Amino acid sequence: MSRIDDAVRRILRVKFVMGLFEKPFADETYVDHVGSQAHRDLAREAVRRSLVLLKNGENADEPVLPLPKNASRILVAGTHANNLGYQCGGWSIAWQGLSGNNLTAGTTILSGISAAVDPTTEIVFSQNPDKAFVSSNNFSYAIVVVGEFPYAELDGDNTNLTIPEPGGRTISTVCGQVKCVVLIVSGRPLVVQPYLDQIDALVAAWLPGTEGAGVADVLFGDYGFAGKLPRTWFKTVDQLPMNVGDDRYDPLFPFGFGLTTKAVSNVTVG
Known part of the structure; x- marks a missing residue:
């Protein structure tokens, strides 16, 4: 009880100093500025800075990323490629989060990719393509965006932490046919080892929120x-x-890991 009392005293002290008991409600003077372009630009920067590159080709001499913008045809696949609600996760608009693109203003990862590439590049979106579709369309490369569906609190409890289907099947189908970059949209690490050998480049995108264009900023080397x-x-x-420090510390990727790339003026298909 003494520790609880100490914590409560410190919280109350800060509230008194801030004047929250005299003025308990927030100042709404600048409420119209919330969600302004300046705010969105900052959120987009946060997306760029938070992406973690876990794999980039088989070795440093032949990196997959950044991707060329002038490829003839790009496949974008996966449940999370074109879903603003999935990007935002839980506690977004609704407690458990929602699905869809009509919930709030923003850009999906797919729309960010479409805006980033050369006007002559054809973007083909298929949420869960089959092998015949992938193999018959002569794609230059594929971007697969899969991950967890929104959750909050106990509804997010998970004893296996695998990529929810059809995410795993989409990775296997696409990456078995064409060079692929896989983006994992999730609030935590997931089991990816079964697919790692098939994946050419792997990115932990976390929950990028409304600014999916921030993902494209880094994929294409801006x-x-x-x-x-x-x-x-x-x-x-x-x-x-x-x-870290456990006797049997044997991770897939250790704490603090993250490959780096440099910004480039433009990457082109040779």
Whole structure:
């Protein structure tokens, strides 16, 4: 009880200093500025800085990212490629989050990609394509965007932490046919090891919110990858809990890991 009393005293002290008991409601003078272009630009920057590049080709001499903007035809696939609600996650508009693109203003990852590439590049979106479709369309490369569906609190409890289907099947189908970049949209690390050998480049995109264009900014080299893992990325859930310093610390990607790239003026198909 003494520790609780101490914590409460400190909280109350800050509230008194801030005058919250005299003026308990927020000042609404600038409420019309919320969601302004300046705010969205800052949110887009936060997306760029938070992306973590986990894999970039088989070796440093042959990186996959950044991607060329002038490719003839690009496949964009996956449940999370064109869904603003999935990008935002839980506690967005509704408690458990929502699905769809009519919830709030913003850009999906797909729309960000479409705006970033050369006008002559054809973007083909298929949420869950089959092998025949992928193999018959002569794609230059594919961008697969999959991940968790929105959740909050107990509804997010998960004992296996695998990529929800059809995400795994989409990765296997697409990456088995064409060079692919996989983006994981999630609030936490997920089990990716079963697919890692098939994936040419892997990015932890976390929950980019309304500014999906920030993802495209980095994929195509307008900005470099700079993000680092804020927690250990495990191989299997059997390893959990896993923390730096554990005797059997054997992660897929360690705490603080993150490959980097440099911004480039333009990447073109040779």
